[in-house]
Amino acid sequence: MSATMTPAETPHTDLSATSDLGRFLVRRPAALIGLTLLVLQILAIIFAPVLSTHDPMQANALRSLQPPSWENWLGTDVSGMDIYSRIIYATRINLLISVTAVGAAFIVGVPIGLLVGYYRGWASNLTMRVFDFVQSFPVFVMGMALVSVMGQEIWNVAIALGVLFTPVFARLIRAETLSLRERSFIAAAKCSGATDIKILFRHILPNALSPAIVQISISIGMAILLTAGLSFIGAGVRMPTPEWGLMVSTGSQQMILGIWWVSFFPGLAIILSVLSFALIADAARDFIDPRRAR
Amino acid sequence: MSKKVLLETRDLSVAFGDKLALDRVNIALAENEVVGIVGETGAGKSLLARSLIGLLPPGAERTNGDVWSDGRALSTMSPAELRNLRGGVVSLIGTNAKALLDPVQPVGEQVATVLRSHRRLSHRAARQAAVKLFRQVGITDPESRATAYPHQLSGGMAQRIVIAMALVAGPKVVLADDATLGLDATIQVQVLDLLVERCRTEGLGTLIITHDLGIVSQYCDRVAIMKGGQIVEQNDVSAFLAGPQTSYGQELLKAAKVRPTLIKGDGDGDGETLPKVGDGTRTGPKSSPLLQIRDMVKHFRGRDGGVVKAVDEISIEIGRGETLALVGESGSGKTTAGQCIVRLLDINCGEIVFDGKEIGNLPASEFRAMRKRIQMVFQEPYVALNPRWRVEDLISEPLSLDETVRSAADRRSRVLEMLEAVRLPKTLAKVFPHELTAGEQKRVGMARALATRPDFVVFDEPTTALDIRVRAQIIDLIRTLQREMGLSALFITHDLNSVRSLAHRVAVMRYGKIVETGDTSTIFERPGHDYTRMLLDAELPIERVAEKDLMGAI
Numbered sequence: 001m002s003a004t005m006t007p008a009e010t011p012h013t014d015l016s017a018t019s020d021l022g023r024f025l026v027r028r029p030a031a032l033i034g035l036t037l038l039v040l041q042i043l044a045i046i047f048a049p050v051l052s053t054h055d056p057m058q059a060n061a062l063r064s065l066q067p068p069s070w071e072n073w074l075g076t077d078v079s080g081m082d083i084y085s086r087i088i089y090a091t092r093i094n095l096l097i098s099v100t101a102v103g104a105a106f107i108v109g110v111p112i113g114l115l116v117g118y119y120r121g122w123a124s125n126l127t128m129r130v131f132d133f134v135q136s137f138p139v140f141v142m143g144m145a146l147v148s149v150m151g152q153e154i155w156n157v158a159i160a161l162g163v164l165f166t167p168v169f170a171r172l173i174r175a176e177t178l179s180l181r182e183r184s185f186i187a188a189a190k191c192s193g194a195t196d197i198k199i200l201f202r203h204i205l206p207n208a209l210s211p212a213i214v215q216i217s218i219s220i221g222m223a224i225l226l227t228a229g230l231s232f233i234g235a236g237v238r239m240p241t242p243e244w245g246l247m248v249s250t251g252s253q254q255m256i257l258g259i260w261w262v263s264f265f266p267g268l269a270i271i272l273s274v275l276s277f278a279l280i281a282d283a284a285r286d287f288i289d290p291r292r293a294r
Numbered sequence: 295m296s297k298k299v300l301l302e303t304r305d306l307s308v309a310f311g312d313k314l315a316l317d318r319v320n321i322a323l324a325e326n327e328v329v330g331i332v333g334e335t336g337a338g339k340s341l342l343a344r345s346l347i348g349l350l351p352p353g354a355e356r357t358n359g360d361v362w363s364d365g366r367a368l369s370t371m372s373p374a375e376l377r378n379l380r381g382g383v384v385s386l387i388g389t390n391a392k393a394l395l396d397p398v399q400p401v402g403e404q405v406a407t408v409l410r411s412h413r414r415l416s417h418r419a420a421r422q423a424a425v426k427l428f429r430q431v432g433i434t435d436p437e438s439r440a441t442a443y444p445h446q447l448s449g450g451m452a453q454r455i456v457i458a459m460a461l462v463a464g465p466k467v468v469l470a471d472d473a474t475l476g477l478d479a480t481i482q483v484q485v486l487d488l489l490v491e492r493c494r495t496e497g498l499g500t501l502i503i504t505h506d507l508g509i510v511s512q513y514c515d516r517v518a519i520m521k522g523g524q525i526v527e528q529n530d531v532s533a534f535l536a537g538p539q540t541s542y543g544q545e546l547l548k549a550a551k552v553r554p555t556l557i558k559g560d561g562d563g564d565g566e567t568l569p570k571v572g573d574g575t576r577t578g579p580k581s582s583p584l585l586q587i588r589d590m591v592k593h594f595r596g597r598d599g600g601v602v603k604a605v606d607e608i609s610i611e612i613g614r615g616e617t618l619a620l621v622g623e624s625g626s627g628k629t630t631a632g633q634c635i636v637r638l639l640d641i642n643c644g645e646i647v648f649d650g651k652e653i654g655n656l657p658a659s660e661f662r663a664m665r666k667r668i669q670m671v672f673q674e675p676y677v678a679l680n681p682r683w684r685v686e687d688l689i690s691e692p693l694s695l696d697e698t699v700r701s702a703a704d705r706r707s708r709v710l711e712m713l714e715a716v717r718l719p720k721t722l723a724k725v726f727p728h729e730l731t732a733g734e735q736k737r738v739g740m741a742r743a744l745a746t747r748p749d750f751v752v753f754d755e756p757t758t759a760l761d762i763r764v765r766a767q768i769i770d771l772i773r774t775l776q777r778e779m780g781l782s783a784l785f786i787t788h789d790l791n792s793v794r795s796l797a798h799r800v801a802v803m804r805y806g807k808i809v810e811t812g813d814t815s816t817i818f819e820r821p822g823h824d825y826t827r828m829l830l831d832a833e834l835p836i837e838r839v840a841e842k843d844l845m846g847a848i
Contacts, residue, residue: 184678187638192692192742193665206682 024287031287034279037272044091054082056089056242065259075261077250079240083261086242087269093154093243094273098223100158102216105165110212112166113173114200118181128174131167139164143226144235157236161223168219169212176208210288217281221274228270244270297324300499301346301384301467305359308338308345308523315341315354317523323467323499328490330510330531331503332546333520334761335732339503342520343471346501347380381412384467385460387489389475391452395444401455402428402440405462412463427458432488450481457489467499474509478623479788479832486513505761507550508833511535519543549766582650584782585612585635585750590644590654592627592634604630606806607644612750612782619785619797619814621829627806628786629673632752635784636670637661648750666695669743670752675735675760679727686723689713689741696746712741715778717771733764737771744775750782757792765792772796790833794818802826 025032044051053073060080068075074083116124134142146160180186181204189203228245230236232252237243239250244266251262302322308315316338323329333339344350346361348368360367363379371379380386388394396404405427406420415423421440428436431454444452453473460468470489474482486502490513493500502514510517510531517534519527519542527534527543538544592605604627612618622628633639635646637658646654653664669692672678679688689709693699699708710720716737727735736756743751756772757765769792775781776796785797793800794814801811802825810823821827 184672184674185680187633188670188672188678188739188742189680189691190638191636191665191670193662193695194691203680207680 021287024283028283028286030279031283034276034283037276038280041091041095041273041276044088045095048088048092052082052085052088054085056081056086057240058082059240065254065262067259068261074265077247077262078254081240083247083265086247087244087266090242090244090247090266090269091273093237093241094224094227095220097154097158097161097227098220101161101223102165102219104158104162105219106169106212106216108162109166109169110173110205110209113170113212114177114205114208116170117174117177118196118200118204127170131170134163135167139226140229143230144233147230147235152236152238154237154241157227157230161226164226165219165223169215172211172215173208176211177204180204180207210285213288214281214285217277217284221277221281224270224273224277244273297326299324301361301363303342303346303359303361306342306345306356306361307358308341308350308354309357310353310355314357315523316345318358319523319525321518321525321528323501325466325499326494326497327516328493328500328502328514330514330517331501331520332505332507332510332517334505334763337520338523339505339520340471341523343386343469343501343503346469347384347386348376349380381463381465383465384469385463385465387453387456387460387468387470387473389472391456391473392444392447392449394456395452397444400441400443401447401452402442405440405455405459408459408462424458427462428455431455431458431461431492432484433458448481449477450485453477453481453485454488457485457492461492461496464496465498467501468493469501469503471503472505473502474504479790480623480828482509483832507546507762519546546762549763583611584614584616584649585610585784586647587611587635587654588645588647590631590634590646591642592630592639593642603627603806605634605641608803608806608808610784610801610808610811612784614749614782615776615780616799617776617781617783617785617797619787619793619800620803621787621790621793621800622803623788623829626803628803629754631803632670632754632784632786636665636668636752638670662695666692666746667749668752669746669748669750671740671743671754671756673754673758675732675739676727678739679735681727683726684723685713685725685727685730685738688727688738689723689745692742692746708745709741712745715744715775716741731764732760733767736760736764736768740771740775744779747779748781750784752784752786754786755788756785757787757789769795788829790829802829 025035058081060076063072063076063080064078066072066076066080072082072084074087076082077086112127116127137145142164143160146163147156150156150159186199186203189199194203224244227236227243228248231243231245232249234249237246239246247266248263248270251259251264251266254262299322303319306319307317319338319342321329321331321342331339331342341351341354345356348361348371350356356369360369362368363383368376368379395401402421402424405424406417409415409420409423409427410417413420413423425436425440428439433439433451433454439447439451447455457473468489473489474485477485486509490500492498502509504510514531517529517531518525519534519538519540521542527538527540529539534543535547538547587608587610589607589609590605591603591607594602594604606627608631610618610620620628620631630639634641634654637653637656641654644654645652648664648668651664653661653668656664683691686706686709689712690705693705693708699705709723713720713723718734718737718741722730722734722738727738730738740756753772757768760768773796776783785793787793797814799812800814800817801808802817802823803809804825810817810821810826812822817826818830821830
């Protein structure tokens with residue numbers, strides 16, 4: 001059976017793909033902006049020690065709530081920690097949580113969606129009802145509940161978000177599978193002697209994946225917001241770990257005193273990060289369509 | 295030309311950017327005249343229709359000439375005048391009537407709305423007028439139909455309602471853009487009869503846009519042949535049928551006439567006949583047919599809990615090297631029957647015996663061994679191909695069933711062999727389905743089905759949705775393959791044209807039952823069942839006009 005799997009596994013990994021992407025980006029400035037922002041975030045993750053000017057967790061009571069200056073580019077927070085350095089380091093935490101959560105949700109949700117969409121029996125119905133149960137809670141309430149049960153660790157936040165996002169991917173793939181399984185190329189594959197496994201993973205999956213891939217970016221954006229939100233209300237990451245939502249939260253009390261920079265800059269980081277994934281999602285939707293003119 | 299010209303184009307050119315889509319088109323439509331525009335996909339027919347009502351698609355621009363209506367150029371008209379032209383003077387009837395009707399409003403209501411805006415009738419009077427119109431377009435029981443929603447109507451019925459709507463405002467010109475595409479042949483004839491009759495009685499100018507020369511020869515006074523945005527030939531229909539002036543016209547006409555070579559029972563080697571069935575003579579006792587279906591039943595559970603008898607106790611025999619055509623209209627159960635034979639559907643009752651072995655009730659795992667010998671070519675050329683697979687992968691997929699082809703090199707050579715068999719260049723092995731034309735997609739589907747060198751192939755509507763010339767090529771190809779590979783085949787179709795030149799025998803199916811079976815020549819010459827006669831009458835053979843003219847001359 002292995003012999004049947006070899007030729008042309010993935011149409012999109014051929015050598016022309018890179019220049020193809022280049023040409024695509026030239027025509028799509030919004031995608032280029034999204035990609036640039038993403039690259040900046042990745043650079044921040046890798047070179048955080050180089051890029052930062054201070055230790056992100058070093059409190060300094062003498063320099064509490066300093067406005068932006070040459071010493072502290074984006075000012076300091078109430079404990080005197082450097083906001084710029086904290087924002088740089090927080091990229092690690094925020095993206096780590098988000099990418100792990102969404103990646104796990106994708107890896108678990110996609111096969112479940114395929115199976116549930118292709119085989120329709122009591123087990124499929126039961127799975128869908130479980131998903132209904134998970135999704136019927138407001139996302140935030142569910143996140144809070146999971147984190148409070150498991151403890152306020154970074155990994156627990158990631159797991160909680162992963163649980164929340166799994167039904168999203170499973171549903172998307174299921175919906176695609178439901179319509180794809182009725183298409184005549186599936187009937188043709190059956191006539192060609194394709195086994196169920198092959199129909200699921202070689203015929204249905206490649207055609208069902210596009211919306212899920214787009215959803216990855218959307219979900220990462222959402223995960224960043226949720227992580228920040230959970231920290232903001234005190235259910236997520238704890239001080240002094242640098243995390244964007246937490247930073248917005250700690251600065252929010254000073255906001256009315258005109259000390260805007262403590263919340264503003266981490267807030268801006270959240271916005272730009274979410275925006276980058278939204279723009280990429282939008283472009284990815286068009287890029288992965290094989291019918292796109294080349 | 296004493297008749298008043300209602301609508302004409304003078305040197306009309308339309309372009310998409312730099313690409314010229316209509317090139318100096320001159321066509322005139324006079325009152326009480328039916329003109330047919332014929333061309334293949336991409337010839338610019340629909341664009342011309344849209345130009346005629348001043349509704350160019352986005353990106354298209356008029357670069358030369360104009361459309362003239364009643365002495366005025368469309369480009370000089372105000373938006374209000376243009377609105378009045380559309381619907382008031384010119385009505386457009388499009389393909390797929392159901393999509394043109396509002397799905398959430400009863401059809402009577404929809405027609406009444408149009409009536410009220412055009413004739414300023416009261417609510418009540420409009421509804422009565424709508425019912426009257428429904429009667430005029432041949433809708434039985436118009437009062438109750440008026441309260442129906444579009445999805446409750448058949449395609450033909452919906453098309454009648456669209457025609458009724460188009461005629462409401464009393465237009466002078468009716469444009470029918472492939473108005474009967476996708477309808478069954480018998481319904482198509484009814485709808486066209488109605489449309490042309492209404493237009494003739496009211497003295498309208500009618501423009502029928504189609505790719506079917508049969509329709510043109512039956513209904514039109516004049517014909518214009520379009521190719522690549524140009525009108526390459528324009529003539530009276532009888533003159534065109536007698537002898538087209540351009541080579542393209544001749545080619546189209548020839549392609550449309552591909553069918554008349556009726557297969558003779560025993561071929562005398564002139565290339566136009568099908569191979570003989572089996573080894574001996576056809577009349578001899580068939581030792582053992584390759585496929586025997588006995589009392590096959592397939593039921594579906596309907597939405598309302600009732601049972602739909604899609605296939606109702608049919609029995610068929612197909613000999614070795616024989617082709618049987620299963621003919622019927624949509625909904626007759628013919629495709630279901632085909633899918634049961636290749637075991638895409640499980641049968642409820644009866645048996646399917648293939649080469650002496652009962653396969654209809656085998657468990658799926660045991661049937662897998664038989665798949666290599668029984669293949670199917672699917673109906674729609676594009677959707678039957680996985681859009682993310684390359685042609686070579688598509689064709690080699692069934693080779694996993696063939697234990698004689700194991701190595702990658704073997705597979706590759708078999709793929710190339712198949713591409714050659716269906717007359718496709720080797721270079722296409724690396725492309726994706728969407729890069730192919732419909733005809734090429736169809737060929738890839740056939741190559742896939744033939745890759746394991748099966749003994750028996752089910753062809754599901756092999757010629758629908760294809761342009762005339764492509765259709766003729768596919769029919770030619772199937773005939774060659776039958777000869778070269780000695781295939782036995784079940785040919786599922788509603789296109790009687792193709793049956794005539796492809797099948798040894800014909801089985802006519804209706805409401806899940808087989809109403810008549812016989813040799814192709816017998817069925818065509820002496821149909822025994824009323825339904826068969828009806829199907830035959832629904833054909834629009836090109837020769838008929840010639841006969842009609844002859845009769846008129848006498």
